[in-house]
Amino acid sequence: MHVHIFWDASSPVGLQMPVSRLISSILRVPTTVSENHVRMMGYVPERKQIDAQALLDGIQAYKYRHGIDDPVLLVVQQDLFRNGNSFVFGLAREQVGAAVVSSARLSNEYYGRYGSDDDLIDRITKEGAHEIGHLLGLGHCENPECIMFRPNTLDELDRKKKMLCPACEAQLDGITPAQ
Ligand SMILES: [Zn+2]
Ligand SMILES: [Zn+2]
8 A cells, every 4th residue: 555645736846755755754654746637626716716625526536547546645736625614724535535735825925924845845744644644544633743633723733743643653553554
């Protein structure tokens, strides 16, 4: 088993390798990165956002067409929303092993600060590892430093460490088949 990371052409260039390596070390699963070929569905012009559920539909269809059973994470630049939320950093659909993360609100520039590739790598890694964690069977965690903690703000995301807490780690050990 390995995790496929699809890096959309719109996403920050050159960050995919460090993000992939970090996610792999946090979750202790092999990861591969490739260019995204999933069609970008669900754009809503009035909101200038993409419906995350529609994107997940696209990933689900792509996986089915190509016979991909392993988890897939799509990284996009466009801002995402879902029904009932004005925006989401990312979203996972556990039953089909599909997840999406947006880098739109993860850059310093979005908040009027100086840009930093290191910050962006850090945040895409945390969000990506969180959503893949769901695909691997983990739920949310109360520990604010754990990858599986659900952040509502950028500060909460930044407070997390790039690791699972011992409880989530133990749970993942119980779920992941030995490699
Ligand atoms: Zn979550
Ligand atoms: Zn945890």
